[in-house]
Amino acid sequence: MRKLITEFIGTYFLVLTVGLSVLGGGTTAAITAPIAIGVVLMVMVFAGGHISGAHYNPAVTLAVLIRGKISFGDAIGYWVIQFIGAAVAAFTVMFLLADKIPTESALMANSTYGLLAEFLGTLALAYVVLNTATAKGTEGNSFYGLAIGFTVTCMAYALGGFSGGAFNPAVALGVLMMHMANWSDLWVYALGCFGGGLVAAFIFLACNKEDK
Amino acid sequence: MRKLITEFIGTYFLVLTVGLSVLGGGTTAAITAPIAIGVVLMVMVFAGGHISGAHYNPAVTLAVLIRGKISFGDAIGYWVIQFIGAAVAAFTVMFLLADKIPTESALMANSTYGLLAEFLGTLALAYVVLNTATAKGTEGNSFYGLAIGFTVTCMAYALGGFSGGAFNPAVALGVLMMHMANWSDLWVYALGCFGGGLVAAFIFLACNKEDK
Amino acid sequence: MRKLITEFIGTYFLVLTVGLSVLGGGTTAAITAPIAIGVVLMVMVFAGGHISGAHYNPAVTLAVLIRGKISFGDAIGYWVIQFIGAAVAAFTVMFLLADKIPTESALMANSTYGLLAEFLGTLALAYVVLNTATAKGTEGNSFYGLAIGFTVTCMAYALGGFSGGAFNPAVALGVLMMHMANWSDLWVYALGCFGGGLVAAFIFLACNKEDK
Amino acid sequence: MRKLITEFIGTYFLVLTVGLSVLGGGTTAAITAPIAIGVVLMVMVFAGGHISGAHYNPAVTLAVLIRGKISFGDAIGYWVIQFIGAAVAAFTVMFLLADKIPTESALMANSTYGLLAEFLGTLALAYVVLNTATAKGTEGNSFYGLAIGFTVTCMAYALGGFSGGAFNPAVALGVLMMHMANWSDLWVYALGCFGGGLVAAFIFLACNKEDK
Numbered sequence: 011m012r013k014l015i016t017e018f019i020g021t022y023f024l025v026l027t028v029g030l031s032v033l034g035g036g037t038t039a040a041i042t043a044p045i046a047i048g049v050v051l052m053v054m055v056f057a058g059g060h061i062s063g064a065h066y067n068p069a070v071t072l073a074v075l076i077r078g079k080i081s082f083g084d085a086i087g088y089w090v091i092q093f094i095g096a097a098v099a100a101f102t103v104m105f106l107l108a109d110k111i112p113t114e115s116a117l118m119a120n121s122t123y124g125l126l127a128e129f130l131g132t133l134a135l136a137y138v139v140l141n142t143a144t145a146k147g148t149e150g151n152s153f154y155g156l157a158i159g160f161t162v163t164c165m166a167y168a169l170g171g172f173s174g175g176a177f178n179p180a181v182a183l184g185v186l187m188m189h190m191a192n193w194s195d196l197w198v199y200a201l202g203c204f205g206g207g208l209v210a211a212f213i214f215l216a217c218n219k220e221d222k
Numbered sequence: 223m224r225k226l227i228t229e230f231i232g233t234y235f236l237v238l239t240v241g242l243s244v245l246g247g248g249t250t251a252a253i254t255a256p257i258a259i260g261v262v263l264m265v266m267v268f269a270g271g272h273i274s275g276a277h278y279n280p281a282v283t284l285a286v287l288i289r290g291k292i293s294f295g296d297a298i299g300y301w302v303i304q305f306i307g308a309a310v311a312a313f314t315v316m317f318l319l320a321d322k323i324p325t326e327s328a329l330m331a332n333s334t335y336g337l338l339a340e341f342l343g344t345l346a347l348a349y350v351v352l353n354t355a356t357a358k359g360t361e362g363n364s365f366y367g368l369a370i371g372f373t374v375t376c377m378a379y380a381l382g383g384f385s386g387g388a389f390n391p392a393v394a395l396g397v398l399m400m401h402m403a404n405w406s407d408l409w410v411y412a413l414g415c416f417g418g419g420l421v422a423a424f425i426f427l428a429c430n431k432e433d434k
Numbered sequence: 435m436r437k438l439i440t441e442f443i444g445t446y447f448l449v450l451t452v453g454l455s456v457l458g459g460g461t462t463a464a465i466t467a468p469i470a471i472g473v474v475l476m477v478m479v480f481a482g483g484h485i486s487g488a489h490y491n492p493a494v495t496l497a498v499l500i501r502g503k504i505s506f507g508d509a510i511g512y513w514v515i516q517f518i519g520a521a522v523a524a525f526t527v528m529f530l531l532a533d534k535i536p537t538e539s540a541l542m543a544n545s546t547y548g549l550l551a552e553f554l555g556t557l558a559l560a561y562v563v564l565n566t567a568t569a570k571g572t573e574g575n576s577f578y579g580l581a582i583g584f585t586v587t588c589m590a591y592a593l594g595g596f597s598g599g600a601f602n603p604a605v606a607l608g609v610l611m612m613h614m615a616n617w618s619d620l621w622v623y624a625l626g627c628f629g630g631g632l633v634a635a636f637i638f639l640a641c642n643k644e645d646k
Numbered sequence: 647m648r649k650l651i652t653e654f655i656g657t658y659f660l661v662l663t664v665g666l667s668v669l670g671g672g673t674t675a676a677i678t679a680p681i682a683i684g685v686v687l688m689v690m691v692f693a694g695g696h697i698s699g700a701h702y703n704p705a706v707t708l709a710v711l712i713r714g715k716i717s718f719g720d721a722i723g724y725w726v727i728q729f730i731g732a733a734v735a736a737f738t739v740m741f742l743l744a745d746k747i748p749t750e751s752a753l754m755a756n757s758t759y760g761l762l763a764e765f766l767g768t769l770a771l772a773y774v775v776l777n778t779a780t781a782k783g784t785e786g787n788s789f790y791g792l793a794i795g796f797t798v799t800c801m802a803y804a805l806g807g808f809s810g811g812a813f814n815p816a817v818a819l820g821v822l823m824m825h826m827a828n829w830s831d832l833w834v835y836a837l838g839c840f841g842g843g844l845v846a847a848f849i850f851l852a853c854n855k856e857d858k
Contacts (some may be wrong), residue, residue, distance in 0.1 A: 012429040021427070023346055030380035043464050045469075046379035049372045056369035057350045060359030061429055072372075106335055106384065123530055134447055138481045144401050147484030152364035152576035152788050156479035160473045167470035168454035172530065213443070215484055217436040224853040231849070235770055242804035250677050258803035261796045268773045268793040273781030273853055317807065318759055364576050364788035465674050469681075487823030546740055558659055560694045576788035581692035584685045591682035592666035596742065637655070641648040641697055
């Protein structure tokens with residue numbers, strides 16, 4: 011239960027910050043939103059890591075499941091609560107920024123680019139999570155939150171222009187609910203994010219064979 | 223006494239930076255002020271944590287009191303000195319930026335939004351403080367200042383537009399003295415900030431039952 | 435093998451971010467690109483340090499070789515895979531930003547300045563790597579990735595205007611392939627970067643004589 | 647000798663970055679220079695702390711001397727080499743940016759404000775150095791460089807408008823040589839910076855009586 015509360019809080023503040031810093035960020039959002047989003051992920055990972063492992067991301071939960079650090083039963087619970095947290099955050103943003111929520115959003119300009127962007131960004135994120143938060147070689151470090159959060163910052167600067175830069179199916183749900191992307195592009199996020207998490211897990215297992 | 227000196231210095235530099243970076247930050251303040259404010263909180267937490275616990279925030283002191291890591295007597299002293307530090311900082315800003323202090327400030331556009339913003343931001347801040355600076359599961363870490371300071375950075379980017387983003391009753395006092403907000407909105411800060419600290423403490427206690 | 439995979443991934447994401455954040459960063463790239471690039475290096479160093487040492491930079495590998503922490507045979511493998519990773523990243527950027535890749539690029543305005551810039555930036559970077567990731571005096575620290583990544587951030591802000599700010603022969607290869615610099619200036623990057631790495635190694639050895 | 651080389655390198659790159667990021671930073675320097683300067687101090691502190699203590703600042707050396715962690719003889723050497731490093735860096739900037747060095751610089755608009763700004767900024771910096779890098783209560787931490795470097799970032803955002811934001815007599819020398827301030831204001835930097843370091847040392851001693 012305490013793990014689910016922690017996952018809810020982390021995902022809620024992550025998606026809240028995504029919505030408010032992008033839709034409410036005005037002309038400087040291109041500079042500030044990737045910082046705000048990476049930072050909120052960092053602080054929530056540092057705050058919740060010792061309780062739930064601080065995934066806040068169904069693709070990360072998938073990667074941690076394949077890596078063998080969470081049971082399938084627990085993973086189901088994590089996935090459900092992450093999507094609930096994201097939805098509640100989206101409703102909060104829609105309440106606070108009622109007049110700034112777009113009435114509809116265009117399709118992604120190029121869904122091949124968008125798919126590649128979500129795949130690469132999520133791969134980087136899940137790769138960093140597995141190596142800094144679940145590997146024996148980095149046990150006891152004080153940098154996991156910094157590394158994990160700021161992976162989203164740099165990937166958002168690099169890849170955000172192609173897909174919006176979710177790198178997280180729960181964030182994608184929030185983004186779709188807040189009309190920051192079009193529901194017809196749902197498959198791009200689903201395939202790109204879970205695909206990236208999957209590949210990251212296999213890379214990790216290949217590079218850390220002795221680390222069970 | 224050394225604890226009170228430390229709380230004074232930390233709160234002083236926090237409120238000083240709030241005033242100078244917002245009122246003196248010109249056209250780029252929307253980008254730079256949340257960084258400057260989060261950073262000054264980070265460095266003051268790292269510098270003073272080993273002496274006073276580095277609250278610099280009456281709502282954080284309330285949360286730490288409920289969590290049982292400070293006595294009621296000490297908390298009173300912390301509250302008094304935090305407000306004094308904030309007031310002295312506000313006078314310093316009024317001296318240095320005499321010509322840039324607004325003569326009066328408008329009411330918050332929407333006090334419901336403002337209340338929700340102060341509540342959510344302070345909840346996040348107190349939640350991060352309790353988990354990174356007072357929990358057994360994160361004992362001995364080197365990231366508490368980074369996590370605590372940057373919580374203000376991301377919450378200011380996300381929520382600053384609704385309430386100014388104090389997340390701290392002592393900062394609110396400074397903000398009101400410097401005419402960055404209207405005294406009629408005092409209740410928004412009081413209710414939002416102390417409410418956020420209170421709820422964060424109960425969430426922490428629910429999620430860390432074995433951690434006394 | 436796992437070391438080479440790690441070096442490939444790190445160099446790939448570094449050069450990917452260089453290309454996308456500069457060429458795709460629009461009018462705010464002068465602010466955001468140095469942050470994005472320093473941050474991606476930081477997260478990849480934190481993620482891969484425990485496997486390969488996380489060089490992602492042939493000039494750093496040269497410095498580590500002189501310092502005696504990698505064998506010559508391994509260094510050859512690192513160099514080859516770093517250049518391959520950079521090239522694959524450059525192709526990815528050329529695919530994603532096909533319409534924004536310049537058709538040709540001008541010569542450096544002043545190659546003496548460019549040479550000095552690459553030399554100083556790479557010297558700083560290799561000096562920080564050796565002292566934070568290979569020195570006895572800083573063993574077990576949790577800051578090496580932060581220090582290493584952000585060295586590129588500050589050197590890019592300071593020196594990027596003279597040479598583009600590669601500070602890394604593999605990044606230079608990517609930069610040349612993406613037409614962000616002119617192939618006639620290849621010698622500037624080769625001489626400046628390897629020269630900076632070389633000098634940093636000798637400074638380190640002079641200052642850490644007891645540290646074998 | 648190795649301590650002096652380390653102090654030279656750190657002060658050199660600090661002043662180099664001050665000059666290049668401010669004078670060469672164009673219209674975005676108000677945003678980027680405080681980040682670049684704080685970051686270069688951070689990385690040089692992390693890289694050199696285990697050798698020389700990483701002062702790179704005569705006012706910090708004064709504070710450390712009063713606190714009793716450096717001998718008077720060593721302090722003399724530090725002061726000399728810090729000013730030499732700053733001067734060599736200033737010459738490098740004057741070579742690289744020959745056409746952007748102002749031919750003359752105006753007096754500070756208000757030297758009382760400037761003096762207060764230098765005093766407060768240096769006080770904060772020396773206070774953070776003593777508490778994060780020389781105190782028993784924070785021994786073995788991995789955050790000292792982050793705390794020290796970013797103190798300059800936030801103080802520069804807050805106070806840079808009044809005095810340029812040196813907070814360091816060696817940086818002040820460089821700033822004066824590069825015509826970023828007027829030599830007639832030399833006393834402001836000398837009095838403000840050394841005064842701030844002095845007061846920080848006495849505050850530290852008062853708050854850490856058992857810590858010899």
